[in-house]
Every structure is written in C-alpha cells, then in structure tokens.
Amino acid sequence: MSIVVIEPGPLTVVQDRGRPGLSHLGVSPSGALDRAALSLGNRLLGNDAGCAGLEILFGGFTARFDAPAWFAVTGAAGPITLDGVPVDPHLAQHADAGAVLRIAPPAAGARSYLAVRGGVIAEPVLGSRSTDLLSALGPAPVLAGDVLPVGEHPRAEVPLLDFVPVAEPVAGVVEVRAHPGPRADWFTAEAIDAFYTAEWRLSAASNRVGARLDPPRRPAHAAGVDAHPVPLLERSNPAELPSEPMVAGSVQVSPDGRPTVLLADHPVTGGYPVIAVVADASLDAFAQLRPGQAVTFRHA
Secondary structure (H helix, E strand, O other): OEEEEEEEOOEEEEEOOOOOOOHHHOOOOOOOOOHHHHHHHHHHHOOOOOOOEEEEEOOOEEEEEOOOEEEEEEEOOOOEEEOOEEOOOOOOEEEOOOOEEEEOOOOOOOEEEEEEOOOEOOOOEOOEOOOEOOOOEOOOOOOOOOEEEEOOOOOOOOOOOOOOOOOOOOOOOEEEEEEEOOOHHHEOHHHHHHHHHOEEEEOOOOOOOEEEEEEEEOOOOOOOOOOOEOOOOOEOOOOOOOOEEOOOOEEEEOOOOOEEEEOOOOOOEEOOOEEEEEOHHHHHHHHHOOOOOEEEEEEO
16 A cells, blocks of 8 residues: 655655664664654554654645555644544554545644554665655655555554553653763853753754754743843863764754754764763653753753
8 A cells, every 4th residue: 555645744754763873884873753652653553663654743744545554643743634533643543545644733742753554665775764864865855746655564463452641742841861971071160050950942943963952041930040041051172173973862062152962863973062962761852842942951
C-alpha cells in the first residue's frame, strides 16, 4: 500500500532511529527528534523498532490511504480526523482504502509523528531512511502529491490497547537537565550562573540542526531578582578554539554570547566552546518546544 500526500504542512520528513556511529565519516546521527514519540507509534502497531515514520512540524498535514491500513499519531497531537471523524492520538487506528487523514496544528508541542503498520519505505542511505536536513542525506522533505510506499505487515499482531497514558507536551516553561560541558571553564562564574538560572526562549531560527536560544529573562518568581534581561554568556577565555567533536545535546556558545543546543542533524565538529551538554533523557523535549517558549537548565 501507499500513502498519498495531499498537504504536507510546513515541514514533513521521513525519520527512523537515525544513523548513529558515523561521526568519523562526518555524518550526524539524524533520526526522529522526539524519539519516544516515534518509538511509541511503532510499538502501538507491532512494527519493528527501526521502522520509519513521518515527522510532521506544526500539523497542517493531509494524506489519503490507498489501501486498508493501521496507523497511529503520536507526539504533539492537534485535532485528528479520519474522513472527517475525530480519532484519538496515541492509539492504533484502522483506515479503509481511500480514507483521508488530517492532522491539524497542535495546541501544545511542535512535532507530530505518523506511524503506519509496516513502516514508511524510502531508499536507505548509510543504513537509515532518515532525512538529514544539514547534509541532505536521505529522502527529500515530503511534498504535496508524493506517494509514500508502506512496507509489508510485520509478523507481530497489533497490540490490543484501549488507552495509553502519554503526557502532553508542556505548554509553559520546560525544564531540562544538563551536565557541565568540556569548555565550561572558558566562561565566567556569572555566565555559568546565568545559564542555569535564567529562562531562555527558543528562537524562531531553530530547526532540526539546533535549538537557538534568545537572550533570556530571569524568572519573575526568583526571590529578590527583578525580571530584567540577563547579560549574554561572557567568556573568561577569549582564545580561538580549534574545531572539536560535537554530540547531540552540546550547548555551543557563539561569539555573540548566545547558546545553541545541537540536535539530531547537528554538524559533527564545531569551533564554539561547549558550556554544557543536555542529558540524553532531556533531549527529546527540544522536539516539542515552540518559538518563544521558555526553557530552563538544571544541573544533571
């Protein structure tokens, strides 16, 4: 069977678990930004964990199933309809041949995931079907009119579930954990304090490569502290840093003092000092941040 894309929304890309372990070739891991959401979709359908699905940014997605199919929508869940009838997220759903699925923009969160029983089929590149926006590896972003093949049904049955408890994406301040970075000692004590106490805000210039953070404001609830802009992160060591290896979660600080959290499509090397590294368990949270939303860092 196939999925016929009618409207792809702002950005829809094919993603699986990515291509880790290839940094020595200059290849980033890529893969779904919200790994837990894609994993849940595959589990709901009895798919292999490595099956690819669609990562849909800010909804606005419409597609038609050209044959009977099982599917699940996870992650940020706006109103979902199948032939105009509302359906629930985070559950396996059945679609008849010709049925039209619509995923509206979510009220909270940023990325929805469409998993289909059998997985979305695309030509693997270096062992993965993931789209890497930085290096242009993998399939191109999905366009209106694209016909996306779906693989054969797995041997496992569709699990019988009536309800899966899933926490909705946070609409307010998101708290993440971070370890001290390898170049934390290149920053002043005031900069380290500001990094871990300020409410940073996601810039609209963010993407799958990195979450760029705008100048912060101290939390209004901080005792004895006015809610005024915090100075940008100041370095105590002005030396030029040779390029170093980078991993997802590295928080680079550019010369203007602004931090950027590297995400799945990140470059494998960089020359900006890394003040902190986001804990792996917190990294999925950046998939669901919306522009302007606040994020705070806490010591891991």
